[in-house]
Amino acid sequence: MTAPTTHGAEIHQGGGNGHGHDHDQGHGHGHELPFWRKYVFSVDHKIIGLQYGLTALVFLLVGFSLMMLMRWQLAYPGRPLAWVGKLLGENAMPGGVMAPEFYNQLGAMHGTIMVFMGIVPLAVGAFGNYVVPLQIGAPDMAFPRLNMASYWAFLPGGLLMIYSFFLPGGAAQSGWTNYPPLSVLTQTAGQTAWLFAMVLLITSSLLGSINFIVTIVQLRARGLSFWRLPFFVHAQFVTAFLLLLAFPPLEAAAVMQLMDRLAGTSFFLPTGLVVSGEQWKVAGGGSPLLWQHLFWFLAHPEVYVLILPGMGIVAEVIANNTRKPLWGYRLLVYSVIFIGFMSFVVWAHHMFMTGMGTTMSTFFQTTTMIISIPSVIILTCFLMSLYGGAIRFPTPMLFATAFLPMFAIGGLTGLPLGLTASDIYLHDTFYVIGHFHYVVAPGTIFALMAGIYYWYPKATGKQMNETLGKVHFWLSFLCMNGIFMPMFFQGMAGLSRRLYDPTIYAHGRAIQSLNVIISWSAWGLFLAQLPFIWNFFSSLMRAKAAENPWAATTLEWAAPSPPPHGNFPTPPVAYREPYEYSVPGHTSDYHPQFAGEA
Amino acid sequence: MAEASPYAADALIPHTVEPHPVTGIPNGKFGIWLFLASEVMLFGALFSSYVVIRTTAAHWPPEGGLSSEILNVPLATVNTAVLITSSITMVLSWASLKMQNVPRFRLWLGATIALAFVFLVIKYFEYTHKFEQGHFPSHDNFYAIYFTLTGLHGVHVIGGIIVNTFLLTAGSRMWATEPERFTNRVENAGLYWHFVDLVWIFLFPSLYLL
Numbered sequence: 001m002t003a004p005t006t007h008g009a010e011i012h013q014g015g016g017n018g019h020g021h022d023h024d025q026g027h028g029h030g031h032e033l034p035f036w037r038k039y040v041f042s043v044d045h046k047i048i049g050l051q052y053g054l055t056a057l058v059f060l061l062v063g064f065s066l067m068m069l070m071r072w073q074l075a076y077p078g079r080p081l082a083w084v085g086k087l088l089g090e091n092a093m094p095g096g097v098m099a100p101e102f103y104n105q106l107g108a109m110h111g112t113i114m115v116f117m118g119i120v121p122l123a124v125g126a127f128g129n130y131v132v133p134l135q136i137g138a139p140d141m142a143f144p145r146l147n148m149a150s151y152w153a154f155l156p157g158g159l160l161m162i163y164s165f166f167l168p169g170g171a172a173q174s175g176w177t178n179y180p181p182l183s184v185l186t187q188t189a190g191q192t193a194w195l196f197a198m199v200l201l202i203t204s205s206l207l208g209s210i211n212f213i214v215t216i217v218q219l220r221a222r223g224l225s226f227w228r229l230p231f232f233v234h235a236q237f238v239t240a241f242l243l244l245l246a247f248p249p250l251e252a253a254a255v256m257q258l259m260d261r262l263a264g265t266s267f268f269l270p271t272g273l274v275v276s277g278e279q280w281k282v283a284g285g286g287s288p289l290l291w292q293h294l295f296w297f298l299a300h301p302e303v304y305v306l307i308l309p310g311m312g313i314v315a316e317v318i319a320n321n322t323r324k325p326l327w328g329y330r331l332l333v334y335s336v337i338f339i340g341f342m343s344f345v346v347w348a349h350h351m352f353m354t355g356m357g358t359t360m361s362t363f364f365q366t367t368t369m370i371i372s373i374p375s376v377i378i379l380t381c382f383l384m385s386l387y388g389g390a391i392r393f394p395t396p397m398l399f400a401t402a403f404l405p406m407f408a409i410g411g412l413t414g415l416p417l418g419l420t421a422s423d424i425y426l427h428d429t430f431y432v433i434g435h436f437h438y439v440v441a442p443g444t445i446f447a448l449m450a451g452i453y454y455w456y457p458k459a460t461g462k463q464m465n466e467t468l469g470k471v472h473f474w475l476s477f478l479c480m481n482g483i484f485m486p487m488f489f490q491g492m493a494g495l496s497r498r499l500y501d502p503t504i505y506a507h508g509r510a511i512q513s514l515n516v517i518i519s520w521s522a523w524g525l526f527l528a529q530l531p532f533i534w535n536f537f538s539s540l541m542r543a544k545a546a547e548n549p550w551a552a553t554t555l556e557w558a559a560p561s562p563p564p565h566g567n568f569p570t571p572p573v574a575y576r577e578p579y580e581y582s583v584p585g586h587t588s589d590y591h592p593q594f595a596g597e598a
Numbered sequence: 599m600a601e602a603s604p605y606a607a608d609a610l611i612p613h614t615v616e617p618h619p620v621t622g623i624p625n626g627k628f629g630i631w632l633f634l635a636s637e638v639m640l641f642g643a644l645f646s647s648y649v650v651i652r653t654t655a656a657h658w659p660p661e662g663g664l665s666s667e668i669l670n671v672p673l674a675t676v677n678t679a680v681l682i683t684s685s686i687t688m689v690l691s692w693a694s695l696k697m698q699n700v701p702r703f704r705l706w707l708g709a710t711i712a713l714a715f716v717f718l719v720i721k722y723f724e725y726t727h728k729f730e731q732g733h734f735p736s737h738d739n740f741y742a743i744y745f746t747l748t749g750l751h752g753v754h755v756i757g758g759i760i761v762n763t764f765l766l767t768a769g770s771r772m773w774a775t776e777p778e779r780f781t782n783r784v785e786n787a788g789l790y791w792h793f794v795d796l797v798w799i800f801l802f803p804s805l806y807l808l
Binding site for chain 2: 138139140142143144146206209210211213214217218219244245246247248249251252253255256259263264265266267282283285286287290294297566
């Protein structure tokens with residue numbers, strides 16, 4: 001192979017007018033890739049999005065199953081569950097009764113799986129990958145191979161996490177936060193596997209976030225200025241920055257904890273650490289608080305990674321179904337950007353009880369109150385968008401509407417936790433669990449469900465069954481609240497989280513009936529997902545839906561459903577702002593971004 | 599190489615070569631800058647941890663003495679010179695490509711890779727000397743930080759060697775089909791390489807001298 005010294009003449013430069021769309025036609029069509037290239041190691045953002053989506057839904061179900069197991073122990077502490085005990089073996093459930101170590105593993109892994117392998121891959125990996133390039137009128141992501149690498153770092157990370165259950169001693173058991181010294185001193189391989197798996201998952205997110213930012217900045221269609229982007233794209237854009245900048249510190253922390261566990265260093269182990277009455281033999285000099293700072297430096301922006309894409313989806317669905325432009329579109333965008341910045345300076349409100357000092361606590365209490373303002377603005381904008389609309393209520397809109405009060409409950413119950421005085425009482429109780437689950441479960445998961453029902457016709461060309469969808473929604477809505485509302489009462493009654501047996505305390509026994517309600521609601525929630533699973537697959541057999549079944553305005557509906565490789569038959573052009581619904585004097589009640597002046 | 603690429607989407611994606619009219623750069627360069635931003639956060643977190651642990655220690659290094667007596671300053675000085683030189687050769691290799699001089703490009707890129715190896719070999723001698731004295735990362739937090747930070751930096755050097763070796767061998771086939779895109783790739787690899795160099799410029803004084 002010799003490299004010729006030719007000049008760069010034969011390379012086409014896109015005409016030098018700055019628009020690279022001119023020569024887009026004629027490439028890449030008309031030849032079939034082998035199956036494994038097309039569906040397994042695919043570089044097409046749509047296939048990768050679906051891979052992410054399906055994997056994440058499976059992981060969500062796995063994480064949910066772990067919780068359903070825990071709910072048995074919480075509702076009926078110590079009562080044997082014979083057939084499950086046989087299934088899981090004597091180590092996990094001796095005689096059908098859950099072992100405390102196994103309970104801890106379930107708790108740690110439920111959090112890890114739900115956050116890092118369920119919600120983030122579904123919200124960012126799936127919806128981001130599938131929808132963002134379509135909404136900005138791009139043929140694909142900016143770096144298709146990087147996109148593929150992102151998925152193929154995510155999948156082994158996820159599988160390693162699941163596999164850690166089968167290691168001797170089981171999976172990680174120090175909570176999803178993995179606080180040292182406990183997490184360093186626990187001598188099971190599961191904790192090490194957790195750290196390695198996290199490094200893979202973080203790498204996957206990093207690669208994805210670079211791709212999203214470059215794609216959104218560089219690959220927007222002609223005419224699609226920043227103020228014409230759908231709110232969903234803005235939300236994904238800010239999310240990508242959070243992933244890009246917040247995840248590396250956790251990667252650093254994971255490396256240090258790996259060193260502590262494998263090389264015997266003391267990054268997180270203090271001097272004079274005594275374990276079971278004996279001096280622990282390490283050099284010491286480290287700081288357990290250091291881990292907490294590094295962890296929450298990621299994990300608080302991570303909270304916004306979990307919620308912002310959900311807000312983006314809700315915005316799309318609300319605008320579409322109220323048949324009105326979003327109220328306060330620019331306000332929404334400014335708020336989401338402000339949240340992005342602020343989310344980097346609120347992390348230590350998770351650490352008021354660590355003794356880091358009142359000066360620190362006051363600072364973080366103040367920033368936490370400040371960041372609640374843009375969140376309330378966003379919610380208010382959504383509510384105002386509903387006002388005066390002739391609202392239709394298909395399944396996606398049901399989920400999107402339900403998101404509003406659910407997120408409001410989750411957000412507002414967070415304020416007492418962000419204030420140091422009330423946090424002293426509520427810290428590490430079930431109140432906290434209720435608070436953040438209201439944000440993430442009936443909040444984000446409802447938004448993601450809205451997204452699935454809303455963009456299913458885009459990805460498959462078919463529409464999901466409405467009746468099953470409504471059954472799914474109403475049962476889920478009921479069960480979600482049955483699960484998380486009682487937790488506030490448990491927490492205010494003083495019940496600690498992470499308790500293996502809540503009835504060991506008198507105050508726990510007094511409110512044990514709440515645990516029974518919660519557990520049955522959780523199992524009910526599982527049953528409520530069965531119509532969804534059936535609907536998801538059986539709808540594939542339905543007749544072809546209309547090209548633009550929701551009569552939507554954004555660019556993704558300019559492409560055929562499902563979009564072919566390269567997405568758009570001709571590069572789309574954005575002529576106007578994203579939510580031109582019910583324009584006075586226009587012939588129909590929507591005026592798509594991509595429709596030229598008629 | 600000339601038949602339809604299995605990654606046919608590449609052909610459709612705007613701004614793989616020609617710069618975006620607003621940002622003024624092609625996709626790849628934007629991507630590498632974002633990647634470096636995340637790297638700043640990675641090393642930033644480690645440096646911050648170093649600051650926290652060091653400022654809370656009664657004495658640094660914990661076992662007494664001075665960092666500059668415990669670590670081998672002359673070898674590290676040589677290594678600093680080696681890395682800075684390699685950054686220069688990296689720029690020269692890119693500049694040679696810009697001037698269509700492929701043999702010169704190969705020479706300078708080869709020199710960059712060779713210098714990276716020199717750095718690693720010197721690092722190897724430093725490490726083994728510490729191990730011979732029984733000073734492992736577990737010895738105390740001074741060594742923990744020294745080995746973790748320089749180790750992670752070393753991994754980045756190895757990453758640079760892999761990327762540059764690819765550009766020197768199989769990757770350079772792109773020169774025949776898309777010379778401008780290939781030149782950009784070399785530039786991006788160079789940006790990464792300068793960052794690896796820069797990290798060392800921070801590591802050397804803060805670990806060895808202070």
